[in-house]
Amino acid sequence: MEPGSQEQAIATNSTARLGWGRVLAWLAIIALLVILGAGLLRSQQGSVNVGQRIPDFPLTTFDGQTIHTADLRGKILVINFWASWCKPCEQEAADLEAAWRFYQARGDVVFLGVDYVDTEPEARAYLEKFEITYPNGPDLGTRISQAFRIRGVPETYIVDQDGILQFVQIGPFRSLSQIKSVIDPLLQP
Amino acid sequence: MKLRLSFLWLVLVWLVFSVVALGTTTVTLAQTPNPNSITDDQVNAIAKYLYCPVCENVPLDVCGTQACEQWRQVIRQKLAEGWNEAQIRQYFVDQYGDRVLATPPPRGINWLAYIVPPVAILIGVWVLVQAFRSWKRPLPAPSSLPQPDHVSPEVLKRIEEELKNR
Numbered sequence: 254m255e256p257g258s259q260e261q262a263i264a265t266n267s268t269a270r271l272g273w274g275r276v277l278a279w280l281a282i283i284a285l286l287v288i289l290g291a292g293l294l295r296s297q298q299g300s301v302n303v304g305q306r307i308p309d310f311p312l313t314t315f316d317g318q319t320i321h322t323a324d325l326r327g328k329i330l331v332i333n334f335w336a337s338w339c340k341p342c343e344q345e346a347a348d349l350e351a352a353w354r355f356y357q358a359r360g361d362v363v364f365l366g367v368d369y370v371d372t373e374p375e376a377r378a379y380l381e382k383f384e385i386t387y388p389n390g391p392d393l394g395t396r397i398s399q400a401f402r403i404r405g406v407p408e409t410y411i412v413d414q415d416g417i418l419q420f421v422q423i424g425p426f427r428s429l430s431q432i433k434s435v436i437d438p439l440l441q442p
Numbered sequence: 443m444k445l446r447l448s449f450l451w452l453v454l455v456w457l458v459f460s461v462v463a464l465g466t467t468t469v470t471l472a473q474t475p476n477p478n479s480i481t482d483d484q485v486n487a488i489a490k491y492l493y494c495p496v497c498e499n500v501p502l503d504v505c506g507t508q509a510c511e512q513w514r515q516v517i518r519q520k521l522a523e524g525w526n527e528a529q530i531r532q533y534f535v536d537q538y539g540d541r542v543l544a545t546p547p548p549r550g551i552n553w554l555a556y557i558v559p560p561v562a563i564l565i566g567v568w569v570l571v572q573a574f575r576s577w578k579r580p581l582p583a584p585s586s587l588p589q590p591d592h593v594s595p596e597v598l599k600r601i602e603e604e605l606k607n608r
Contacts, residue, residue, distance in 0.1 A: 288554065338496075338508040370495050370538055372512040394539040395495060
C-alpha cells in the first residue's frame with residue numbers, strides 16, 4: 254500500500270471510531286433521559302383514583318395471618334392506612350372499629366388496617382388502646398403505601414366487590430355515620 | 443449436740459441454696475437487655491445513616507418527630523439485645539424498604555447513582571483536556587491565508603509607496 258493511501262485508511266478508521274463513539278454517547282444520554290423521565294412520571298403520578306382497580310397486595314397481620322386482597326373479590330374492602338404516631342388517626346380509630354362491628358355480622362364488608370412506617374410495640378399498644386379487632390398489619394417495606402401512592406396518614410380507600418376504588422378519604426373520618434354513608438350505597442341488597 | 447449438728451446442717455444447706463439462687467439471679471440479670479445502658483451517641487452513630495420516610499431528607503439522629511423517636515428507641519433496644527450495626531440497618535430495610543438508607547444499596551437501577559457521577563466527571567475532564575489542547579495549538583501560518591487575486595501588481599505597488607510616504 255502506498256503511504257498516501259495508508260494515511261487515508263487510518264484517517265477513515267479514526268473517523269469511523271469517532272462516529273461510533275458519538276452514537277454510543279448519544280445512546281447513553283438518551284437512555285439516561287428516558288430513565289430520569291420515567292422516574293419523574295412515576296413520582297408525579299397521583300394516588301390511585303376513584304374508578305381504577307386497586308393494586309392487590311398481601312397483608313401479614315400482627316397475628317401472623319396473611320390476607321390477600323385478590324381473595325376478597327365479592328366483598329367491600331375498607332383499607333385504612335394509619336400509624337401509632339399519627340394523632341389524626343386517633344380521631345377516627347373508634348369510629349372505624351364501630352363501623353367494623355356494625356358490618357361484621359353481614360360478612361360482605363372487610364376492614365383492613367395497614368400500619369405505615371411504625372414500630373411494632375407502639376402499634377400493638379395503639380390497637381389495644383382503641384380496642385381494634387379488625388385485621389391489622391405492618392406495611393413491610395412500605396410496599397402497600399407506595400403502590401397506593403398515599404400522601405400521608407390517615408387515608409382510607411373503600412373498594413367495591415369488583416376491586417374498583419369507589420371512595421378515598423384523605424384525613425380522618427369525622428363520624429361513624431360518615432363511614433356508613435359511603436359503605437351503605439355499595440352494599441348489595 | 444445432735445440438735446446443734448442438725449442446726450448447722452440446716453444453715454449450710456440454706457447457705458448453699460442462697461449462693462445458688464444468687465448466682466442464678468445474677469445470670470438472669472446479665473441476660474436481660476437493658477436499653478438504659480446504651481448511650482445516645484451509640485444510637486445516633488447508627489441513626490445518622492437512616493432516614494424516616496415520614497420526614498424526608500432529615501437524618502434520623504436529628505429528626506424530632508414522634509415516629510423518629512420511636513425508631514431511635516428501636517435502635518436502642520436492638521443494641522441492648524446485642525445486635526450489630528449491619529443487623530440493625532437490615533432490620534430497618536426489611537421493615538421499611540431501601541428508602542430508609544442514606545445511600546442506596548448497589549443493586550439494580552441503584553447502580554446508576556454510583557456509575558453516572560464518575561462517568562460524567564471523566565467525560566467533563568476529557569472535554570476540558572480537548573479544549574485546552576485546541577487552545578494551545580498554533581494558529582495557521584499567514585501564507586496559508588487566501589491571497590486576493592484580483593489586486594493587480596500596479597495597485598499593490600502604489601499602496602506600498604503610499605504607505606512608505608506616510
